[in-house]
Amino acid sequence: MKNWNKKRVWDKIEDNLETKTILIPTWVYYMAASIIAVLLLNVFYINKLNNFKTNYTTENKIDTVFVLDTIVKNNIVENIVYKTNEKIIYKQKTVYDTIFDYKYIVEIDTFFIEKNNQTAEDKTDTDRNKVAFSKYDFSNQKINNSEKINIKFKIGRRQSPKNTEYYVKNKTSFLKYQIPLN
Amino acid sequence: MERRLIKNCQKNNRKSQKKLYEQFADDMFSLCFRYINNVTDTEDVLIKAFTKVFENIKKFEYRGDGSLKKWIKTIMINESLMFLRAKKKLFFEEINTKIESDDISVESEISYNEIISLVEKMPTGYRTVFNLYSIEGYSHKEISELLSIKINTSKSQLHKAKKYLQKQILKF
Numbered sequence: 260m261k262n263w264n265k266k267r268v269w270d271k272i273e274d275n276l277e278t279k280t281i282l283i284p285t286w287v288y289y290m291a292a293s294i295i296a297v298l299l300l301n302v303f304y305i306n307k308l309n310n311f312k313t314n315y316t317t318e319n320k321i322d323t324v325f326v327l328d329t330i331v332k333n334n335i336v337e338n339i340v341y342k343t344n345e346k347i348i349y350k351q352k353t354v355y356d357t358i359f360d361y362k363y364i365v366e367i368d369t370f371f372i373e374k375n376n377q378t379a380e381d382k383t384d385t386d387r388n389k390v391a392f393s394k395y396d397f398s399n400q401k402i403n404n405s406e407k408i409n410i411k412f413k414i415g416r417r418q419s420p421k422n423t424e425y426y427v428k429n430k431t432s433f434l435k436y437q438i439p440l441n
Numbered sequence: 442m443e444r445r446l447i448k449n450c451q452k453n454n455r456k457s458q459k460k461l462y463e464q465f466a467d468d469m470f471s472l473c474f475r476y477i478n479n480v481t482d483t484e485d486v487l488i489k490a491f492t493k494v495f496e497n498i499k500k501f502e503y504r505g506d507g508s509l510k511k512w513i514k515t516i517m518i519n520e521s522l523m524f525l526r527a528k529k530k531l532f533f534e535e536i537n538t539k540i541e542s543d544d545i546s547v548e549s550e551i552s553y554n555e556i557i558s559l560v561e562k563m564p565t566g567y568r569t570v571f572n573l574y575s576i577e578g579y580s581h582k583e584i585s586e587l588l589s590i591k592i593n594t595s596k597s598q599l600h601k602a603k604k605y606l607q608k609q610i611l612k613f
Contacts, residue, residue, distance in 0.1 A: 261474060263480050358606045
């Protein structure tokens with residue numbers, strides 16, 4: 260951090276605000292009061308709207324991978340369609356990544372079907388289907404209505420454009436997504 | 442907490458305005474300095490930008506955590522760009538060469554602060570586009586509109602900035 264005169268800057272801002280306050284004519288205050296009155300009438304609606312926006316933002320921050328669809332036919336998982344929120348992943352990039360053109364990729368890491376009340380933590384790695392990137396065969400993944408699909412996504416970093424996938428140790432993060440089927 | 446602070450600032454409460462200033466001043470100084478690269482000029486830009494923040498905070502609509510900071514940052518960036526334009530420090534070379542990326546692999550990473558110190562040493566054109574694209578997350582289209590330049594100029598400035606920084610980092 261460079262040395263700078265924080266106090267001088269604040270004093271000048273304060274001066275500016277004082278001057279502007281004096282120059283504001285009285286009718287502006289009346290106008291503002293009327294606007295506030297109108298806003299108060301709508302306060303319930305605005306609060307509802309704000310809550311919606313806040314929830315929406317928070318949700319987006321948590322999930323960087325969205326499962327759009329799970330194609331299940333005759334109790335067999337045929338495919339899982341997912342997408343990433345690129346804007347959010349982009350924000351997780353470091354300046355360093357940008358300089359060297361590293362790109363983030365998302366892939367399915369683990370995919371398994373949760374039977375009855377068994378949780379993901381109860382399963383050992385050998386129970387899970389390890390998924391090879393973009394080659395995963397979903398066939399024969401039979402499921403019942405009471406079961407759930409657990410997908411673990413892996414976010415990695417790779418150098419573009421010609422290099423093979425490149426993961427930085429300790430820098431991959433995982434996300435879990437569970438789809439209730441009934 | 443932040444909501445209350447905003448509401449009090451909207452009421453023109455000086456104490457709250459100072460609190461908000463204290464909360465964001467250092468971050469915003471660093472942000473503006475990345476564009477302006479001179480302490481006194483950055484301070485002048487901060488004075489104008491924060492005055493605008495307090496004059497316009499009544500129009501600000503709270504959209505969850507981080508929305509206030511994002512709004513303040515936008516004002517800071519616009520003010521910094523206005524300063525650079527007024528001082529005629531923004532100069533962009535028009536380049537029509539095809540942009541290609543090279544594969545460069547680097548074992549160790551340098552710290553954010555070290556990268557920023559290298560960014561500060563770049564020419565104004567490169568630095569401005571690099572800051573807007575790589576740090577603030579603007580698209581080339583948005584940058585072209587902000588700076589009144591062609592999309593390709595923005596891309597080529599970024600490409601040159603990256604090349605410059607790659608060289609500097611490899612020397613590190």
